[in-house]
Amino acid sequence: QAKDKGRGTYHFYTESLTRSANERLALETRLRRALEQDEFVLHYQPLVALTDGRIFGVEALVRWQIPGEGLLYPNHFIPLAEETGLIVPLGEWVLRTACARMKTWLDAGLPLEMLAVNLSPRQFRQGDLYERIRAVLAETRLPSRYLELEITETALMEDGPENETKLAALKALGVRIAIDDFGTGYSSLAYLKRFPIDKLKIDQSFVRDIPQDTSNMEIAAAIIAMARNLKLEVLAEGVEAEAQLAFLKRHGCDVAQGYLFGHPVAADAMQATLEAAMGKG
Ligand code: C2E
Ligand code: MG
Ligand code: MG
Ligand code: MG
Numbered sequence: 001q002a003k004d005k006g007r008g009t010y011h012f013y014t015e016s017l018t019r020s021a022n023e024r025l026a027l028e029t030r031l032r033r034a035l036e037q038d039e040f041v042l043h044y045q046p047l048v049a050l051t052d053g054r055i056f057g058v059e060a061l062v063r064w065q066i067p068g069e070g071l072l073y074p075n076h077f078i079p080l081a082e083e084t085g086l087i088v089p090l091g092e093w094v095l096r097t098a099c100a101r102m103k104t105w106l107d108a109g110l111p112l113e114m115l116a117v118n119l120s121p122r123q124f125r126q127g128d129l130y131e132r133i134r135a136v137l138a139e140t141r142l143p144s145r146y147l148e149l150e151i152t153e154t155a156l157m158e159d160g161p162e163n164e165t166k167l168a169a170l171k172a173l174g175v176r177i178a179i180d181d182f183g184t185g186y187s188s189l190a191y192l193k194r195f196p197i198d199k200l201k202i203d204q205s206f207v208r209d210i211p212q213d214t215s216n217m218e219i220a221a222a223i224i225a226m227a228r229n230l231k232l233e234v235l236a237e238g239v240e241a242e243a244q245l246a247f248l249k250r251h252g253c254d255v256a257q258g259y260l261f262g263h264p265v266a267a268d269a270m271q272a273t274l275e276a277a278m279g280k281g
Helices: 021-036 078-084 087-107 121-125 129-140 153-157 161-173 214-229 242-250 267-280
Strands: 040-049 055-066 070-072 114-118 147-152 176-182 199-202 233-236
Touching: 021 078, 021 087, 040 087, 040 267, 055 087, 055 267, 078 087, 087 114, 087 121, 087 129, 087 267, 114 176, 121 129, 121 153, 129 147, 129 161, 147 153, 153 161, 153 176, 161 176, 199 214, 214 233, 214 242
Parallel strands: 055 114, 114 147, 147 176, 176 199, 199 233
Antiparallel strands: 040 055, 055 070
């Protein structure tokens, strides 16, 4: 994977599906301890409005800071955290930390409108999800309208009917719902009518090879058109090149995220960027 270049080698913490039972157990033990010892950090990536290029929000992305080893990226530990259930306490830590940070940024007068936080399928399945989210918002004093929860299609389609109630409750609380990695999960689009969704995030695999890959261009354009017709916001993930940006703008995409605008960075660096942008604006 190109994006893992330069991050050192993690022979032990491999993403490999063929990881042995012993290795998995060791990693699970290590993950559990990492939670207790506060080894996780959040990075924040700008969400940008395509009309004026303004950073209107940020997505929180978790990393594991292994002492003496460097940063480990979520693809290497989220799957196992999900499998073992450790994603529940980890996800709660992410939510609380991100909401608290957002609150300090708002209090400092930074012009942010949105904090996006990923919810794994297992987190979404929790019976008391609503109560947990409400509790974190109350505790951090972040007004609910700033929080956008990112859920994948796959998570949404598990169990069916009760998810409608769950989403309706979250909407009533005032949080926003985005479908992450849109287009990669589920083939029926009927759920877009059924669920109270605010935004579609076009998966980066459809953005990657624009303008070389014509079928990707067709798919991206179709998702944008559909979202607009359904009165949903639409964000393009993984925008790395001017040509992609031009294409997305031409097709009426609202917002985007990607290395072209900014990599995910630590909170301090994000704050410096936001302050600099405010100074210019
Ligand atoms: P995601 O939610 O779709 O997040 C976007 C991913 O794309 C991030 O990878 C981000 O760094 C990467 N990205 C952003 N712009 C570009 C670009 O221009 N080009 C390319 N090639 N990549 C770009 P990251 O941080 O490694 O996270 C990977 C996935 O791990 C996330 O995908 C999300 O599914 C999961 N994840 C991250 N943080 C959390 C979390 O706190 N909780 C849960 N449950 N999952 C998380
Ligand atoms: Mg996401
Ligand atoms: Mg995504
Ligand atoms: Mg993804």
